[in-house]
Amino acid sequence: xxxxxxxxxxxxxxxxxxxxxxxxxxxxxxxxxxxxxxxxxxxxxxxxxxxxxxxxxxxxxxxxxxxxxxxxxxxxxxxxxxxxxxxxxxxxxxxxxxxxxxxxxxxxxxxxxxxxxxxxxxxxxxxxxxxxxxxxxxxxxxxxxxxxxxxxxxxxxxxxxxxxxxx
Amino acid sequence: xxxxxxxxxxxxxxxxxxxxxxxxxxxxxxxxxxxxxxxxxxxxxxxxxxxxxxxxxxxxxxxxxxxxxxxxxxxxxxxxxxxxxxxxxxxxxxxxxxxxxxxxxxxxxxxxxxxxxxxxxxxxxxxxxxxxxxxxxxxxxxxxxxxxxxxxxxxxxxxxxxxxxxxxxxxxxxxxxxxxxxxxxxxxxxxxxxxxxxxxxxxxxxxxxxxxxxxxxxxxxxxxxxxxxxxxxxxxxxxxxxxxxxxxxxxxxxxxxxxxxxxxxxxxxxxxxxxxxxxxxxxxxxxxxxxxxxxxxxxxxxxxxxxxxxxxxxxxxxxxxxxxxxxxxxxxxxxxxxxxxxxxxxx
Numbered sequence: 001x002x003x004x005x006x007x008x009x010x011x012x013x014x015x016x017x018x019x020x021x022x023x024x025x026x027x028x029x030x031x032x033x034x035x036x037x038x039x040x041x042x043x044x045x046x047x048x049x050x051x052x053x054x055x056x057x058x059x060x061x062x063x064x065x066x067x068x069x070x071x072x073x074x075x076x077x078x079x080x081x082x083x084x085x086x087x088x089x090x091x092x093x094x095x096x097x098x099x100x101x102x103x104x105x106x107x108x109x110x111x112x113x114x115x116x117x118x119x120x121x122x123x124x125x126x127x128x129x130x131x132x133x134x135x136x137x138x139x140x141x142x143x144x145x146x147x148x149x150x151x152x153x154x155x156x157x158x159x160x161x162x163x164x165x166x167x
Numbered sequence: 168x169x170x171x172x173x174x175x176x177x178x179x180x181x182x183x184x185x186x187x188x189x190x191x192x193x194x195x196x197x198x199x200x201x202x203x204x205x206x207x208x209x210x211x212x213x214x215x216x217x218x219x220x221x222x223x224x225x226x227x228x229x230x231x232x233x234x235x236x237x238x239x240x241x242x243x244x245x246x247x248x249x250x251x252x253x254x255x256x257x258x259x260x261x262x263x264x265x266x267x268x269x270x271x272x273x274x275x276x277x278x279x280x281x282x283x284x285x286x287x288x289x290x291x292x293x294x295x296x297x298x299x300x301x302x303x304x305x306x307x308x309x310x311x312x313x314x315x316x317x318x319x320x321x322x323x324x325x326x327x328x329x330x331x332x333x334x335x336x337x338x339x340x341x342x343x344x345x346x347x348x349x350x351x352x353x354x355x356x357x358x359x360x361x362x363x364x365x366x367x368x369x370x371x372x373x374x375x376x377x378x379x380x381x382x383x384x385x386x387x388x389x390x391x392x393x394x395x396x397x398x399x400x401x402x403x404x405x406x407x408x409x410x411x412x413x414x415x416x417x418x419x420x421x422x423x424x425x426x427x428x429x430x431x432x433x434x435x436x437x438x439x440x441x442x443x444x445x446x447x448x449x450x451x452x453x454x455x456x457x458x459x460x461x462x463x464x465x466x467x468x469x470x471x472x473x474x475x476x477x478x479x480x481x482x483x484x485x486x487x488x489x490x491x492x493x494x495x496x497x498x499x500x501x502x503x504x505x506x507x508x509x510x511x512x513x514x
Contacts, residue, residue, distance in 0.1 A: 078472075080496070098440065
């Protein structure tokens with residue numbers, strides 16, 4: 001019971017934070033013309049079907065696998081996550097997602113230090129199927145080289161990549 | 168899958184020379200799992216051998232993935248056999264691959280009967296398995312399907328075509344492998360696939376079932392270095408064959424039966440994370456590598472992580488605690504009896 005309450009409280013807190021982020025990003029959109037420096041919270045992708053939701057205010061990227069990836073994997077039964085505080089280099093294996101069909105390695109989409117992992121996945125691996133780009137996030141990385149993020153695929157480029165994948 | 172027949176006055180003697188199974192004690196229209204062994208007792212391929220009406224005609228199914236190796240081996244062996252005085256000379260064996268034939272496997276007892284397809288033609292191999300497989304098949308043939316038991320085969324009229332049907336399959340479920348003549352392969356497969364309750368399944372699903380049933384997959388759990396004794400397939404070596412030892416690879420097989428093999432295939436349950444092919448197996452103290460995982464999945468039926476692999480002789484007893492390295496982490500594992508899920512054959 002206690003853990004259930006804690007969990008829902010955490011989920012609620014995260015929703016609030018996300019709303020704040022989107023409010024910030026909306027504001028910075030307006031500011032962009034004026035400052036043209038900040039590019040705000042935004043999402044980019046790798047060809048390995050990972051996403052990074054980057055917040056330039058904190059320099060932290062939230063990493064997960066895309067909805068396309070979870071559909072391809074099928075029922076996720078186990079997620080192996082990196083250690084908090086571990087230093088990762090772009091393209092390093094940092095964990096794995098296991099489904100009934102296959103094991104899929106997760107590679108660091110950006111370099112940096114792991115600041116947080118999604119502990120909920122230890123007993124609810126299927127959050128990756130339910131909400132891979134939301135509650136099913138994997139870890140947060142404080143970026144050591146934000147230009148790596150900017151070199152990742154945009155939403156449009158990633159969609160094109162997936163369409164190429166399916167043909 | 169490759170379907171083929173061996174016919175001729177010395178067909179039984181030839182197959183008995185090729186593999187360690189008691190071919191001579193097979194009843195008409197019954198089958199057995201067997202193995203093709205090389206000169207040093209390693210497994211070239213596993214196969215199902217079915218005797219037809221007499222000792223001079225056999226129907227054999229081998230793995231398509233081993234077509235090249237099997238073909239080379241069989242060509243050489245049959246040529247030597249047919250030239251040998253006192254063996255095949257004057258009593259020649261004729262080997263025919265059933266080109267263009269489809270093989271449909273109908274498997275399963277549950278609500279959903281699975282049917283599986285493989286390449287070459289769109290419906291080259293389908294799998295129809297499951298508790299209801301018999302009901303589905305009965306609707307398509309006047310033959311009394313209930314009279315056909317596990318391990319038996321018969322020719323049945325299915326939609327006007329004469330089809331070779333074997334009761335069995337590689338899922339641990341009740342089911343059938345239906346050999347379809349080229350002209351009607353697609354039409355009959357579509358008829359089966361469109362029957363109520365039948366669903367086409369992919370190889371991934373079938374692989375989960377065969378692993379739950381504790382069955383070997385060639386290329387994963389079997390290769391040319393592995394003997395049938397190491398693979399836990401001593402039961403395919405007939406009692407009479409152990410006495411005579413007159414089959415290819417007998418020296419190693421008989422020695423390992425007597426002295427025990429260096430390694431043994433075991434079932435494992437792994438705690439925490441599923442272990443896949445290639446994961447290293449260690450003794451319980453985690454210090455010594457004693458084997459390797461050859462197949463592993465999270466079992467959809469059991470909800471646990473199951474695997475099979477080879478361990479050093481002595482670490483193979485049920486209940487033995489071991490460790491398995493999955494990526495960077497070492498996980499607890501325990502040796503389990505197989506099958507992991509009891510078979511549901513129709514006997």
